[in-house]
Amino acid sequence: MRTLLLFRGAPGCGKSTYIKEHNLEQYVLSADTLRLMCQSAQETPDGQMEISPQNDDVVWEMLFKLLEVRMSHGEFTVIDATNSKTVEMNCYKNLAKQYRYRMYVIDMTDLPIEECKRRNAQREWLKRVPEAAIDKMYARFATQKVPSGVTVLPSTTDVMSDLNYCPNDFNQWKKIHIIGDIHGCYTCLSEYLGEMKDDELYIFVGDYLDRGIENVEVFKFLCDVVNNNRKNVILLEGNHEHWLNKWGHDKPVQSEEFANYTRPQLFKAGIDKNTARKIYSRVGQCVYFEYDGKRYFVSHGGLSYLPYFLPFVSADQMIKGVGRYPDILTVAESWEKSMPDSYIQIFGHRNVQDVPIDMGHRCYNLEGKIEFGGYLRCVELEHGQPIKCVETKNDVFRKEEPKTETAVEMKTEFDNAELVSKMRQSKYVFEKRFGDISSFNFSREAFYKKHWDEVSTKARGLFINTKTNKIVARSYDKFFAVDERNETRIGNLQNTLKFPVTAYLKENGFLGIISYDAEQDGLFIASKSTPDGPFADMFRKILMDTTSDEDRKNLKEVAKENGSIIFEVIDPVNDAHIIEYKKPHIVLLDIIANDMNFSVMDYDDLKRVAEKCHLQIKEKVKTFENWSEFYPWYEEVMNENYLHHGFEHVEGFVLRDSNNFMFKLKLPYYKHWKFLRGVMQSVQKRGYYENTAKLFTAEDNLFYGWMREQREKDQESFCKKGIIQLRNEFYASQQKS
Known part of the structure; x- marks a missing residue:
């Protein structure tokens, strides 16, 4: 089905007319069009206008680049050029062979040269060429042939019937x-x-x-x-x-x-x-x-x-x-x-x-x-x-996934000392030291270049006493969103997942970790790869404000017996994100054993811990027994108008299968307003957003214009506000208008 159609004929022979009569315009690559894109028509000494050939090196480079892009997609393509030189047609032929195209040439060289010159003289000046140019082309037509292996069609060809794929x-x-x-x-x-x-x-x-x-x-x-x-x-x-x-x-x-x-x-x-x-x-x-x-x-x-x-x-x-x-x-x-x-x-x-x-x-x-x-x-x-x-x-199939260089699930068993050594050798992991305790986290380069291996995926909120090589505290292994990795593409998930699969609500905050501090007989509290710093302090304060001494004593015993306790920390005052919350609070997510195997506490046992310590537990949304149950739900929540429980916007969901394989869904509302937060930050910093082509919807553009107006009215006040406050004010202004 891949088809490349060339014309061969001098200016005035009827190429453009043929293209128009057969509705081929949208499939055409034209050298003259590219010449005019490079440089507008130029005046001639005799007071006329002409298309300048002085950019032809660029023109032909661009044409062949565009042609190769189209060929890479298998697009039907027409080349509007004279094609008088065999060497030029051989270039097309080589590309056609590489991309497995059928190549045809509609031959218009049978038009007598006198008739071609007569038509040329009647064309508008912009398209008219000197007669000497026509003489040169006809000389080439006579001496330079169409390459072998290319089908030549007469000018009387009805391309729509002759090249169509009939049953x-x-x-x-x-x-x-x-x-x-x-x-x-x-x-x-x-x-x-x-x-x-x-x-x-x-x-x-x-x-x-x-x-x-x-x-x-x-x-x-x-x-x-x-x-x-x-x-x-x-x-x-x-x-x-x-x-x-x-x-x-x-x-x-x-x-x-x-x-x-x-x-x-x-x-x-x-x-x-x-x-x-x-x-x-x-x-x-x-x-x-x-x-x-x-x-x-x-x-x-x-x-x-x-x-x-x-x-x-x-x-x-x-x-x-x-x-x-x-x-x-x-x-x-x-x-x-x-x-x-x-x-x-x-x-x-x-x-x-x-x-x-x-x-x-x-x-x-x-x-x-x-x-x-x-x-x-x-x-x-x-x-x-x-x-x-x-x-x-089929009863003959691979029972286990193959090991690959970038497998997300860790197939290699490391002891802790070996893992520390490998993380220190990896350029995709950075280490922070707090005395004998080090935290290991994947680097920005690993994140942006998507370099995930058995080491970098483990280095996520991982605290190890490098003197004893014991894990002090740990978070989740790195896990990915739908369509972010091969195994999480929606077309592959059906085969990746081991049902039943459970979906949990994903809160919009940051992770906090609590573990047992044996030296102090107390709680080891950390966030963002450190037990110090503003996020750990925010977590610590909310924990103190929302739990009693008895609750924290119980938490210490739970951590001592079971490992790391993972929380979502929501602080709408000091660290507002995209989803709006009314007050600071923490949500119990999981309890993970302090070893390299990702072992989490059962949800029913987690509920008992939450009740004992008076904690809010993550919402268990739904359990799916098979793909037929999961997929309709996925389609429902990925609708841009979805509201959780029918009335609230949420960030998304975290899902875990029966093998503890985890992945996440970020919902359209969240992703959209996260993008607009970037637009907001640009307006606050520069007064404008450079890539306005990314503002696809009417609301995007109205919000952008409204933000620029607010900045002009009161820059200091505008620049202090976050995306949630500005979103609310924008919606309020829209209701008034």
């Missing part, structure tokens, strides 16, 4: 098998296929490798298909083939799964990059066909409708699908509304809602989580028979 007639096949994502699960695939029949057609929707444990066997199957040129097999491209292609062309592979698991398997089996390139060269993006009176469209990702000119759809959308992972139901509904009853769509790739193969809406979903012990999903078509959905259970 194939597949009625000659006795039966058609459309086979879903395989993901390196060969045993299951071979169980379904059995003995492949020559009079039956087999269409594979892609994602052949990764995550499974039989990648080599699947790859050898693909080699057999390609090497024997099996005419009854069609291979489509899935998103995971991207990494196979990258590896085959010596490009950086950013997939941890492919780099650390699939590639070593292939390498060990003696599979080289040439073979990888050969396999990738065989895959297409879609297949569109007629069978038994119906039309079928098959791709990896799924479309919401078929346009009248299918090449207009980018390869990206064919492979990754329209919209986000959760949008498959909307895509299916759109297909039903926009396409006739005789049009059927079949795709794989995504299925976070656990829909059946027959989704309804004349759409069929072939993503069955085969690589996690699910099913190979297939659709079978046969003359005179209804569409048949087949699921084959």
Whole structure:
């Protein structure tokens, strides 16, 4: 489907007219347009205007950069240029080969030179060129040919019909098998296929490798298909083939799964990059066909409708699908509304809602989580028979996640002395010393560069007596938000999580830690990596104000017996964040054993501690027994209009599965006002915000304008206020107006 269309002809031959008549303007890269972007039209000595060629080095560099960006997404692209030089067309040809494009040239050089000059003379001055330039181009047309391997089309070509992807007639096949994502699960695939029949057609929707444990066997199957040129097999491209292609062309592979698991398997089996390139060269993006009176469209990702000119759809959308992972139901509904009853769509790739193969809406979903012990999903078509959905259970799959260089869960067992040594050696961990006690925390560089390993993820509010190598106090291991890491992407979470999963309300404050101080027989109190400093002092004061001597005595005993007691500290007076609170308070979050294994107290036991010590405990929102319970709730709370309990804004939720795997949800309201807090800080400091293009909504822009007005009225007062106070004042002003 990747198509590159060039014109070959002198100025005045009709290129622009052709483009306009065929509604191709939005797909065009034009050298003249870029010339005018670099420099406006210039006066000539004879009192006319012309497009200046003096920036052509920049123009052609820009054009090829833009072309490569479009090609990387598989976009249909038209080049509006004269293309009189073979060397220029070879540059396009090389890119077309690299990105697997079909390349066509519409030849307009058959227009007689006299007619071309006549048309040129009638053009507006800005587009007119000297006749000598036309003579030079026609001389090139005669001596410099279109490179071999490029399809040349006559100027009479109707590009919309000649280049369109029309449905194939597949009625000659006795039966058609459309086979879903395989993901390196060969045993299951071979169980379904059995003995492949020559009079039956087999269409594979892609994602052949990764995550499974039989990648080599699947790859050898693909080699057999390609090497024997099996005419009854069609291979489509899935998103995971991207990494196979990258590896085959010596490009950086950013997939941890492919780099650390699939590639070593292939390498060990003696599979080289040439073979990888050969396999990738065989895959297409879609297949569109007629069978038994119906039309079928098959791709990896799924479309919401078929346009009248299918090449207009980018390869990206064919492979990754329209919209986000959760949008498959909307895509299916759109297909039903926009396409006739005789049009059927079949795709794989995504299925976070656990829909059946027959989704309804004349759409069929072939993503069955085969690589996690699910099913190979297939659709079978046969003359005179209804569409048949087949699921084959996979029993050969990886029971444990592979170890990777950046695995979040700590797979390596360290004793405390070894961990201290490794943290001191890591450039992503910093140490603060308080006598014999040191606190270890991940660095800003680790945070911003997202360098997480088995050491940096442990270094979060971790206090160790480096003389005895005993843990004095500890917080959580670093955990991540949805879509922040590969394992927390919503499309992968279903397989990451071990149900049941429990959601807890995430308060909007800072963490405080209490542990037992054996030397003083008292409480060790810390926050923000230190037992000193303003945050530890705030925590200490609120603790003293909200608990009795007896409560604190009980806390000491709990800490002595169980480990570190973790609190969310809310101080709306000294440390207001995004969510508004009425008064300072602390919320009991968890009690964690003072060792390297992340071991937390059961919630019911935590409640008893809270009752005994008269503490507010974190809100347990809901427990989900399976993905079908979790996902609708996730969709509900991620709606921008969501209100917790129907009336209050909250930061989000922390979730923990039965293996103590934790992740967090930050809600749209919180993320939005956190962004606007940054805008506020810029206005307070400079009087303006530089990147106003990020102010997407009407409310964003109104709030920004209102803040600038407040600063002009009383800068000193405005600059003392926080985001909560300014938000409230802004809403009050909007109600008045």
